[in-house]
Amino acid sequence: MALLPRNAKAGMEGVDKEKMQRIVYETSKGSKYFENEEKKEALLRQKIENMRAQRAKLSAADLSHYQTVADRRILELEATRDLSRIWLHADMDAFYAAVETLSNPSLKGKPMAVGGMSMISTANYEARRFGVRAAMPGFIARKLCPELIFVPTDFKKYTHYSELTRKVFEKYDPNFMAASLDEAYLDITEVCKERSMSGGEIAEELRKCVNEETGLTCSAGVAPNRLLAKVCSDINKPNGQFVLTNDRMAVMTFIFSLPIRKIGGIGKVTEHILRDAFGISTCEEMLQKGGLLCALFSHSTADFFLSVGLGIGRTDTPQVSSRKSISSERTFSATDDETLLYQKLADIAEMLCTDMKKGGLCGRTLTLKLKTASFEVRSRAVTSEKYFSSSEDILKYASKLLKAELPISLRPTLVSFQ
């Protein structure tokens, strides 16, 4: 029993990954979307070339100087290491898909995705075996998995179940930080102490409780800080957990072999840059090449990279801050009909205004976001003296911005606010 693969991401034996890749490629190739992606990739390669050139320009004296800077910074960061707190990151498994399966149990065991032919939000683990992923267009997913079942998104349902999970989280940390509908960070230091339980024991109990209250499963990571807890929750997904003890050696051993892409905040582009311009693929290499990072990146970025190499992350509980912007955007099929464009703009302005009313919000910087027929994204902003919120005012400013861009063939528009 215990020998069955628990991790569907790892449990991919007997799956032809190359064939999957080929299907995705063949289906995308030649599309406007794909052409834009290729253009972005070319730009990225150029950016990497520039960084390599800058790197090559560093003199021996520069290198030794920045090595000193990095060494000093590493010591300073090390001095801030806090191993006194226990953080838990909880992450629901295939969240939207799991909720949909609860309301329709006949979906159980069948490959299923939430979304439509244009885009899917997530897929259950059965579908993931076929290579179906979040943020993949449905028509490609169907080529990977012809029997894939599509279920439309229903945010109300997900919000409801999210609230149920949060009632459980609250019991373990009244100040827990919700990271999204399906993720939360909990400082379980106090509850561990009060109940004389280990982080792992609390995680087992919390996951059981979430399951009893919702019928859903989740995974958990327990670690001395949030950055590490997040990495840990992914390790034994789905329906599993992983504990990293509050011990410096344990942290260093864990982080050193870790691919940098596993770290929150390091995405596809950063991974590519660090690998191709600096030969950095693991967190240990972040430290080893600290001098280069200090020479070529800003203070704050270099600091972030170095703390990743040390496995240092936030352990405080920040104040819940109010939102900084609100936005509404829609994608529609490309058109150069100006009347139609203004009509769409008016609709979006109306939606934005409705949302702002709900929150009693006003803004003074309005940003119009445009996506051209070739998937290029542009934004144009204005800031007014006064704060405003009426759909008329929003439309007035947005129309002015749109007018300056005409004539243009647009897929979509957005309006956002600060």
Next chain:
DNA sequence: GCGGATCAC
């Protein structure tokens, strides 16, 4: 303050 990019979910 603006515009482009990146990232997460």
Next chain:
DNA sequence: TATGGTGATCCGC
């Protein structure tokens, strides 16, 4: 036929 929506942050002007 068809490649999302929302919010945040950073960099280099």
